[in-house]
Amino acid sequence: MSVGDTWVHLHEPGDGNHDGFDDLETSFKYQFISSDAHEFAFSAALDVDWGGTGSSSIGAEPFTTLTPTVFAGKGFGFLPENLKFFKPLALTAQVGYAVPTQSSTTALDAQTGLLTSSPNPQFLVWGGSLQYSFPYLKSSVQDLGFPNFINRLVPLVEFRLETQVADFNGAERTTGTVNPGVIYVANKYQLGFEAIIPVNRASGDSVGVIGQLHLYLDDIFPNSLGRPLFAAASRPSGQ
Amino acid sequence: MRTFSFVALFLMIVGFSTAVRAHAMLDHANPAVGSTVGSSPGQVTLYFTQQLEPKFSGAEVRNASGARVDKGKSISGNVMRISVGALPAGAYTVTWHVLSVDTHTTQGSFGFHVGR
Numbered sequence: 430m431s432v433g434d435t436w437v438h439l440h441e442p443g444d445g446n447h448d449g450f451d452d453l454e455t456s457f458k459y460q461f462i463s464s465d466a467h468e469f470a471f472s473a474a475l476d477v478d479w480g481g482t483g484s485s486s487i488g489a490e491p492f493t494t495l496t497p498t499v500f501a502g503k504g505f506g507f508l509p510e511n512l513k514f515f516k517p518l519a520l521t522a523q524v525g526y527a528v529p530t531q532s533s534t535t536a537l538d539a540q541t542g543l544l545t546s547s548p549n550p551q552f553l554v555w556g557g558s559l560q561y562s563f564p565y566l567k568s569s570v571q572d573l574g575f576p577n578f579i580n581r582l583v584p585l586v587e588f589r590l591e592t593q594v595a596d597f598n599g600a601e602r603t604t605g606t607v608n609p610g611v612i613y614v615a616n617k618y619q620l621g622f623e624a625i626i627p628v629n630r631a632s633g634d635s636v637g638v639i640g641q642l643h644l645y646l647d648d649i650f651p652n653s654l655g656r657p658l659f660a661a662a663s664r665p666s667g668q
Numbered sequence: 669m670r671t672f673s674f675v676a677l678f679l680m681i682v683g684f685s686t687a688v689r690a691h692a693m694l695d696h697a698n699p700a701v702g703s704t705v706g707s708s709p710g711q712v713t714l715y716f717t718q719q720l721e722p723k724f725s726g727a728e729v730r731n732a733s734g735a736r737v738d739k740g741k742s743i744s745g746n747v748m749r750i751s752v753g754a755l756p757a758g759a760y761t762v763t764w765h766v767l768s769v770d771t772h773t774t775q776g777s778f779g780f781h782v783g784r
Binding site: 465513564567568569570571572574616647648 | 691693694695696697700701702703717718770772774775776777778
């Protein structure tokens with residue numbers, strides 16, 4: 430389960446700057462398949478974008494959107510020894526279907542004083558990533574003696590796209606971004622930065638950047654949040 | 669249609685994510701992962717990123733034909749030592765599984781060579 434929010438700074442040519450939080454996002458996710466031996470995982474989630482919880486000045490939607498999504502990930506550890514330096518590669522893919530809880534939004538046009546209604550499209554939300562894990566290279570393929578900082582890096586490129594499939598609003602059918610970046614994996618947190626490159630004019634006209642700090646709460650607080658709920662049953666006797 | 673540039677900072681994730689797990693991962697080993705050593709090392713030493721639960725952690729070492737050559741293990745803190753005796757020249761695979769003190773299990777494997 431995850432809960433998140435995003436602070437957005439918008440610069441619109443001719444319309445100044447706008448700042449604010451986007452809508453609150455929650456995700457309920459379950460991993461159905463996790464095979465270390467095959468380096469394969471499959472998960473499903475229900476993402477909820479809670480309408481009306483964000484700032485309208487940055488375009489946060491006033492309606493809630495439900496997005497059931499499936500995820501798959503596959504490592505390249507199966508490659509033969511003569512291709513061993515490709516073993517740290519991994520591919521992920523995801524596809525979801527975003528359904529707004531309102532089929533249209535009615536708003537007052539400030540210039541005309543008339544009420545206008547615009548459809549809220551249903552989207553196919555799809556994407557994936559290709560990543561190269563230096564931690565995997567060091568621990569499972571070959572320890573090349575790189576500095577510790579390098580051995581904790583995961584360079585990656587992600588792509589995130591959405592395609593209108595119903596209730597079209599007249600805009601470009603497919604929008605999205607390609608995000609090259611790098612993640613630093615420490616023992617108690619991970620820190621990532623990615624560039625955000627629009628795939629077409631409808632997705633944006635300049636490059637942005639996103640940063641993410643991901644905390645491992647069970648490792649930071651091993652005696653409280655990280656403590657097992659059933660500690661007595663999960664620990665060996667006498668320890 | 670809005671055109672914009674933006675800087676977004678994802679502020680917080682609370683919960684239990686499996687995107688990248690910390691837990692006990694292999695930090696380094698002796699012989700080093702993927703290395704070639706001139707003579708039998710006598711033991712294989714694995715250094716993990718967290719303290720281990722000894723009763724639920726272990727490893728095995730197999731030669732190129734798949735036969736086990738490990739002769740016992742000892743664990744202290746985040747270090748696991750596997751006795752292997754005198755290994756003849758050849759390729760060996762170390763397969764490990766551990767339970768860290770935060771109760772998460774991890775596993776992995778790597779190879780090393782003895783001789784040229």
